[in-house]
Amino acid sequence: MALDVRLIRTPLSAPAELEAFLAGRAAEGAVVTFTGLARGLGKDGSIVQALTLDWYPGMTERSMQDIAEAAAERFAVTDLVVVHRGGDIIPGETIVFVAAAAAHRRAAFEAADYIMDRLKTEAAFWKREAGPSGARWIEPVEEDRAALARWKDETP
Amino acid sequence: MALDVRLIRTPLSAPAELEAFLAGRAAEGAVVTFTGLARGLGKDGSIVQALTLDWYPGMTERSMQDIAEAAAERFAVTDLVVVHRGGDIIPGETIVFVAAAAAHRRAAFEAADYIMDRLKTEAAFWKREAGPSGARWIEPVEEDRAALARWKDETP
Amino acid sequence: MTRILYFGRVGERLGPDGRLELPVGGLAVREIRRRLAARDEVAADALLRPDVRASVDLVVVGEDALARPDQEIAFFSLFSGG
């Protein structure tokens, strides 16, 4: 079981991450990835010129690691990658990349899904969208909380 | 809505497919991919030296297209890619790549998951594994049928 | 003579295709299967299995479906899936 959890400030290439994740893999049959892109429009349809993701050094990495470890324990996966960007992000750029490898596709799908649901609500990031009419803070929406509740029998 | 469904006989690069799928994408937030690799071991633990995927030209492409169209209709996705290899495949090589883009991650996860469940049982392929003790045909296992049954309210 | 295509286990036993004389008005899949199987024991063993399905013009059909000589007819074992 290999866990690779990284918080980076440089551009994140999902294809390059997938390539590295697949290299030399022959024992497992299924790899699921999630790529989250910075949207060009906010939830209310307003234009987003830039996104800033603040984090708390130490705490944020730990929250990412905790989520990845919980997924590794809960699902029959063989490897997990979780890479998250911090700092200023332009629409279209990748914010987060998650990959899960497993012998059976169900475990790979569920692990990636679970990691994203927890990252979206519990990861220690503070997100601001800047647009023509100023900047505003983004908080988890009800949809994110509802998604997380699906796993509630084991989430803390 | 763009649907890209291909049956190919040449090596399939999941990273290159993901790169093409992400290019210029800024409106949607979520991209989920599934990559299926040829296993080096069969379900019973025997060594697999090569995998051969036979198909019925015309019928197989249609079965893939039907599955992709059903997913596009059922889930709020903006783009789908389904690429499947046919012919001789070496362990570790990619057999199938599916990508789904959506504004909300739930739709992207579900579309990729649904497409894989249907491909694994309904796509018109015939699969043989060759190993030191000969070749044998592979058929969907109970796990695959059970996975498909999860979507049964709409699958034909 | 109409070409009949074979795939999967059926193709493994009988080769990629066979030929059969079909009347202009066509025949039911059941009868086509019976005539092909009547040729020898290998053909009977390959074709007379409940999990061997037929298609006409790329559509999987039941035993009552009619197939005409100008249509594409195939017999094949259970799909493995992708």
Place this chain on the structure above:
Amino acid sequence: MTRILYFGRVGERLGPDGRLELPVGGLAVREIRRRLAARDEVAADALLRPDVRASVDLVVVGEDALARPDQEIAFFSLFSGG
């Protein structure tokens, strides 16, 4: 003087950090928050909100938790998530 870190909306209002004299035995988070908030209206408005949480040595804690001067103390608004 112990450095207190601020993140999210709190950091936006008060800057990345502040300083507070803490007794060697430490203080409850509730009291640290009260003392920081007592400085001016901006601090009060930024800190005295139920959704502003605190952490001690990177662990999110409740109001009763004790924080000593050698520990890392932070206040922040609700996580946005990743």
